[in-house]
Amino acid sequence: MSTERLYWHDAYLREWSAQIVARDQQRVALDRSAFYPEGGGQPADHGWINGVAVVDVQADDQDLVWHTLAAPIDAESVECRLDWQRRFDHMQQHHGQHLLSAAFDQLFNWRTVGFHLSGEYVTIDLATCEASPEQLAEAETLANQIIWQNLPIVVRFVSAEELASIALRKAPSVTGAIRVVSAGDFDHSACGGTHPNATGAVGQIHIRRSEKRGDSLRIEFVCGGRALQDLRWKNATLGRIAAGFSVAQQQTEQAVQRLRDQEQQVRKQFQQAELQLLEFEAKGLVEQAQPIGQLKVVAHVWQREPQIVRQLANLVAQAGGVALFGVAASKPQLIFAGQGLDCGALLRQVVAAVGGKGGGSAQQAQGGIAEVNDLAAALELALSNLQSY
Structure with missing residues (x-):
C-alpha cells in the first residue's frame, strides 16, 4: 500500500x-x-x-x-x-531556488550541485569557485525578471518519450515516470517538491552573501516573505545607524568609514600612551630593583594580561634590569627577561623543580606551571639560583 x-x-x-x-x-x-x-x-x-x-x-x-x-x-x-503559512513559504523558497539556479546556469554555465532550505534562508552550491558582485547581481536580476513576468508554473508527470523532448536543466536521478516542473520556457526541472502556480508568487529573490566552499561557491539567499523581512530589518537598522550619524542613509558607509578611521587613530594613540606608561613603570621598577651582584632584579607576581607582563619584562630588560615575572592566570606563567644571565637556562631549572615546562633564549624565556600558588616559590628559587651569577 x-x-x-x-x-x-x-x-x-x-x-x-x-x-x-x-x-x-x-x-x-x-x-x-x-x-x-x-x-x-x-x-x-x-x-x-x-x-x-x-x-x-x-x-x-x-x-x-x-x-x-x-x-x-x-x-x-x-x-x-x-500549516499553510509554512507550506507557502517553502514553495516560495523552493521555486525561487529553481529560478536562481537556472539563471546562474544560463548566464555562466554554473550548475547547481547542492541545495538546502532551512528555516531562515536557502543555499545553493554552484560548480564554480568564485563569482564577482556583478555576476551575482546579474543572476539575481534575471531571476527576479522571470518572477515579475508571472510565468505559469506547470507541474506534470511525463513518460520517457515526452521527457526526451524537454530540455531539462539537470538529468533526473530517478527512473520511471518523471515529475517535471516548468516555469514557462525559462526552466524545466525534474522535482518532487511543492511549487506555486506562477512565478509571481515567489515575490522576489534577494541574495544575501556568497562563500567559497572547497571547489564550489555557496550562495545564500531568501525569497518572498523572507526577503521582505530581511530587507525590512536591514532598512530599519540602516536607518537607525544613519540617524545616529545624522546623515542620509546613502551616506552611512562613508560615515562608518570615518568613524573607523578615527577609531584606528585613537587606538594608535592609546597604544603609544600605554607603551609610554609601561616604559615609565619599567624604569621605576629597575630603579627600585633588588641588586644581586651586578644584576638589578625585579621579581614579582602579576595579575595582568600575559602579553602586557611580557611587554613589561622586555622593557625592564631594555632599562638594564632583569625581570623575573609570574603571571597569575588560569594557566600560570613565568616570564624571564634580561641581560647578563641565561634566562632560558634559569627558567628550565625553575620549571623542572616546580613541575612545569618552558624554555627560551638567553635574553628571554617563558614557561608554564600547574598551580598559581607555586608562582611565589618559583620566583624565590629563581632568585636563589641567581646567586651563582
Missing part, C-alpha cells in the same frame, strides 16, 4: 479527509495526504490531524507517508489541515 500524494496535483490544497492505514506509536500513515514529506532539500510540512499537531512527515521505502504527531489519536477517519 502507498499513500496518494495530493500535493503532487494541487499544491494549494489545505484541508482534506483521509483514513489511517497504519500506526507506529505516535506516527500514523494515511491513505491520502497533502503533507509533504522531508526530501530533496525541502523540509517536511506541518499541520494538524484531528486537531493534533503534525511535527514531522517522512516517506518510507514502500512509498507510505508517515506523520509524527504531538499526541496519539484513536480515530480511523481523520480530518487534516495544512
